[in-house]
Amino acid sequence: MARSDAIWSEQGTTPDAIEAALRRLLIQRHAEDDNYVPARVLNMIVFVDREWSGEIANRLRGVGRYSASRLLVLAYEPRRERLDARVMIASDEAPAQGSLALLRETVVVELGDRHLDDLLTIADPLMVTDLPTLLWSPHGHYDVLQVLLSLAQAVLVDSVDEPIPHEAVDRAWRLSGQAYVVDLAWLRSTPWRERVAASFDPPRRRPELRAIESVTVRHQAASTVSAMLFAGWLASRLEWAPGTLATQGETLLGKAHAGRSSTARQEVELRLQADPELQVRGLSGLTLQTASGRELSLERGRGGLLARAREPHGAEHTWRIPGASRGETGILGEGIRQALLRDPTYLPALTAAQAMLP
């Protein structure tokens, strides 16, 4: 809950007036207490359907400290003729003695079809100069997204939002050529990738990476792309050449070729399996088997991942790896934070996922 708010609004306004209001409110807050200082990390532009803007605002409020320093919400209502705007400057806390209170700015501009041709001239003056900008269009509007991309260095997508994996992967691929893509579908697989990397990290385990012969990824029914990205990550990191997956009921099946020389080629079975039990987006578990007969399984569980390792001689060990669930709000916050980083493994994973598309 914001502890300190300053609000301005105007109907039939202009970008100049909005920008002037922002400056004035910031000066007022600073004059009240010089421990109020504006955060200067990231601009974020969100283009939303006005009728759903409340839901998006709620999601963004939940990200807490990962909020953009300046958030510009472009709330779109096709028939709207007039440009209306609200500016809010808020701090989560009042300044305590000797400590700062960060101010974050939210600008909501309500606009219609008639403004779309001039969208850049509305959004551009409202960005903090020299800060990186993240762009998000959660309700589609890809034509508008293309226009606004010229203002952004990073674009937030959730490939799970698209009902057809083919379209999701292709879109993410095309966007990657224009900006840095932060894909929430990819971020949902981060703990799984970290754990698989850790499992094979002890030097005695590393040779087994070359001997993986089957990978099963279990996922929420709608999160096929998350599973594909995970499999694509393994394929790209381990230099497998994945083939097209075939649909068999709720499962995608296929193979990848491991090893670079024609004599040493080995096939890796890939199985992406929908888990009807999982209600939240993302993965529910995975199993890796190696040629030596070792099997490692990770399953989503309360308080962390449940791990099971079966050794070639049959011994089995189960244990829990602690870790808190981030929830969808946490993943969105992580997505905003990732706009300031660059993960060089996403694009290769996406490329491999593209090769698997049925």
Next chain:
Amino acid sequence: MTVEAAAGLPTAQTEAENPLTAGLERLPVPPTTLVIFGATGDLARRKLLPALYNLAHDGALPERFNLVGVSRKEKAHEDYRAECEQAIRQFSRRKPDEDVLKALLEHVKYVPGVFDDDSVYAELQKVLDGFEREAGEPLNRAFYLATAPTFFPVIVEELGRSGLAKHEQAEVRVVIEKPFGTSLEEARELNRRVLAIFEEPQVFRIDHYLGKETVQNLMAFRFANGMFEPLWNRNYIDYVQITAAEDLGIGSRAGYYDKAGALRDLIQNHMLQLLCHVAMEPPVSFTAEEVRNEKVKVLKSIPEPTPEEIPKIAIRGQYTKGHAGGEDVPGYLEEEGVPADSRTETFAALRLEVDNWRWAGVPFYLRTGKRLARKVTEIAVTLKPVPHLAFNQAGSLGVQPNQLVMTLQPNEGVSLSLVAKIPGTRMIIRPVNMEFLYGTAFLSESPEAYERLITDAMRGDATLFTRNDEVEAQWRICDPIVKAWEASPEGLARYEAGSQGPREADRLLRPGDRWRAI
């Protein structure tokens, strides 16, 4: 060219590397059992256990992680788990997630006993073996000595005698808390005894300041910004001032503090580390050895003070009653647990020289104290004044040399004082500040220093830990001062609680130099 090659990523072709770690923000930590000696003490309760919980919360503990507490008090595993839970609930920086907490505590055991008793180590061996059997694989061992310093050599030697210091199939490491000795002689002796059992790369000497994000930022600030390095030498820098001021008194730490004093408590370790970060040459790479090599070079460049020099380069003080936070506060001698005739310094200030090509002639002023006007830790670098000023200074506040201030706490940031013209028809100038605050520029929350240090120790990365020669080099500078102060009752200045410290500290300054206001 593959996408990986284009991105400069290591691939499976790199045999020695794990190709799956590329791009991960958190590098894997090998499966480890952490053994905390002094498991029921303040440090374990306030810092180590909450740090472990937060690592667990973030999914940053090793894939296989167990914790063993060792302490004198007899208690069952369940009782120790309950104590851990209570400590985590009380001191964790975030409210614990019940499921994560439960998952962490599942892997906690307790071994009771005194530290010089062989049977404790035999029991510990059984517990460690049990964890390995359960895991079906060898687990690294990290022994964390969070006990009183007198037990450090005892525990290390017992670990050696019991065979726990070696493992055929896994790494064994020992983490040693501060203080690492209370004199040069003690530090050398402790190093000798520790290194008789462990190799240096197995030893992780904690200086928790090095785990602070703010201290690590100093290196990024210096070595990733091209604008400062050309000025970072005796030609442009007039003097450097490092301050670590506390507004609080000693609280309940009289037992420790009265034996240590300000010089041992802060200057010998933390503040000399800060000095090293300011004065070191750029390391060839950010590996533990390269970074520590450069810091040791700085320490070796600081001449050992002679008895004659000490009164001129070192000042000590003790607070008397005064005011803090709008309230009357007692003097040091009135604090609970402090002997009425104590001569322990609660304030210390030094003037050191770094006699090398870069810094010759530039004084480094260090000061620390309890019950000063404000809590602040900062490094202020004062540049030399401009050689000639064409402006008429009449009616202006005058020209001050530029000062670059790196604040470590409470508001981490960098400010640069500049001179600017006051708006108006005349050329009247005054100093202004250009300020950068880290808090305004990052989204991520800084982890506690212990979270980083425990992780690094388990990973075997010693960059943020002090090496044997580094500790001894620090003592070589401070030991003569400690001895001189212990030998002589003279020269203990008094300062009022809540003040800027003793006026006598001004004696250290060259003409024209001045302490920054605390």
